[in-house]
Amino acid sequence: MAVTPPARLLPRKRPHQKRAAVTVDAIFEATVQVLLTQGLDQLTTTRVAARAGVSVGTLYQYFPNKQSLLYALNEHYLDVVAVKVETCCARMQGACLADMVEELVGVYWQAKMERADLTRALYRSVAELDNDALIEVFARRTNAATEAMLRTASDARHSDTTLVTTTLLAVIFGTVRNVFERDLPAPLQNKLRGELAKMCLSYLKAT
Amino acid sequence: MAVTPPARLLPRKRPHQKRAAVTVDAIFEATVQVLLTQGLDQLTTTRVAARAGVSVGTLYQYFPNKQSLLYALNEHYLDVVAVKVETCCARMQGACLADMVEELVGVYWQAKMERADLTRALYRSVAELDNDALIEVFARRTNAATEAMLRTASDARHSDTTLVTTTLLAVIFGTVRNVFERDLPAPLQNKLRGELAKMCLSYLKAT
DNA sequence: CCCAGACGTGAACAATGCTTCATATATTAT
DNA sequence: ATAATATATGAAGCATTGTTCACGTCTGGG
Structure with a gap:
């Protein structure tokens, strides 16, 4: 009956400023796009970041790992x-x-x-x-x-x-x-x- | 209505001698074991071969790639x-x-x-x-x-x-x-x- | 018994991808 | 204006793994 998600899948931090919120949204949208156009096995953090127009580092500021994105x-x-x-x-x-x-x-x-x-x-x-x-x-x-x-x-x-x-x-x-x-x-x-x-x-x- | 499996997923060749049949069986069994004990993401060709007691090369003689194993x-x-x-x-x-x-x-x-x-x-x-x-x-x-x-x-x-x-x-x-x-x-x-x-x-x- | 072909080996290669970190820029609060 | 904090960068490190190949070993039919 565990309802607590594993910590490693949770977001690293929430955006506080406006532009950060925009960034996170872009990352989400990019994830969907990559998923649809390239497929699950082609979904890499670098590709998602590229599609979102941000650098990988930015992605990792909000998501501790790739799976947490999908989560x-x-x-x-x-x-x-x-x-x-x-x-x-x-x-x-x-x-x-x-x-x-x-x-x-x-x-x-x-x-x-x-x-x-x-x-x-x-x-x-x-x-x-x-x-x-x-x-x-x-x-x-x-x-x-x-x-x-x-x-x-x-x-x-x-x-x-x-x-x-x-x-x-x-x-x-x-x-x-x-x-x-x-x-x-x-x-x-x-x-x-x-x-x-x-x-x-x-x-x-x-x- | 395609019923033909993709060629890249099909076995490379069938065993002709007895020992080859034994090998293939061992590989199958090892795949199951690794799947159960280590999980899907830990299932690597090397690990399966090791568990089966054969070398990776042997595995690749019968299966063209990792996915064909699962297939x-x-x-x-x-x-x-x-x-x-x-x-x-x-x-x-x-x-x-x-x-x-x-x-x-x-x-x-x-x-x-x-x-x-x-x-x-x-x-x-x-x-x-x-x-x-x-x-x-x-x-x-x-x-x-x-x-x-x-x-x-x-x-x-x-x-x-x-x-x-x-x-x-x-x-x-x-x-x-x-x-x-x-x-x-x-x-x-x-x-x-x-x-x-x-x-x-x-x-x-x-x- | 012998050898052609089947089988087995495993080090090495190549490719890829996740993740970090030192650095730079932007925003906010005071 | 200035300090403090938040955000962004991306090259490089690190690890992993799928796959091949040149070379030995075994098997079974003739």
Whole structure:
């Protein structure tokens, strides 16, 4: 249950002046660019720094090592997704199960798909990381939001909402990742999204 | 729809004499050992060769580069799992949906769990590979077997068995992977396996 | 028994990349 | 204006590792 990220992956210091903030932003953006155009194995600190228009030394002033860069990137994008899920769940409180599921799947799917290439790159990059803390935090947040939503469902109540929630999210998150791994044609992807929602709904109704 | 693996990932030559076969086996086994004890980032050709008790040169006689080693490993273990799924599907032809799902989920889950640490290591290692061909072949095989099984179900028939099959497998494979990614306590893992089967069944019944 | 080809060796090479540090410049506070 | 602090630089150090190759050793068929 460790939620504390390893110290070696944390940023070295925060920017205090304006230009430093600009620099850090540029480094982030450059990391994404290099990841997308050159790929994970071509992602080197020197290349990122070059792309960001700063020197390597500058990069190392804010990130203690290469991995901490990827860590921060993943942290950021997981946070974006978590916020979307939380917002969605809050909005759908009191709705019926069908609407809840449709929205939940839709929001998560969309969040991943709208930047598909980046999503894929990040999925790959986490493999090189000690990502337990990231996953843990993301799971906690989405679980809490979803469980709270499900408890307000207008058309059903479950005996073990916690288990149902965990299952639901494991299935949704896992399936989406699986779809990303195989490079399926877009029409089939859309059908799968619908089928996934159907499956989740029939589970929620049946339990 | 490329099923041909990149040439640079294929073995350089096959062993012709007995001692060569022994050597190749030792290299495979050593790769697994290094992967488990040292981790993916510590997996170097020199280390693998040392662990296998051969020289690096020998390793390079059979594998053109480091990645081809991991490729061959993944290919092998995916084949093992595919065979298990195929056998299971063949065995369950004519059964009812509930039994089919229970077995399918059970066999796949078990196949991955019985060497959990290796599974985790391999999940990580594929991220560094051009694994399209691997995934594709595995998907084809399991899809064919599952679809053939579903068509013989004693208690239901689906209008679009192909789509149902693809959905089913995407969900099962994805969920299992998701469970691996988070390091959930064993009791919860078992509950999830049950819930996953329930979900799949209710989907198959409802469609 | 003999030798062509299969197999095995491991030092050395080449390339690359992470990270540091001494130095220089910019900003802010007083 | 001046000191103190924050930020930026990038060449060089250090370590690592993937890969080759010229040279020995072994095996099995004829």
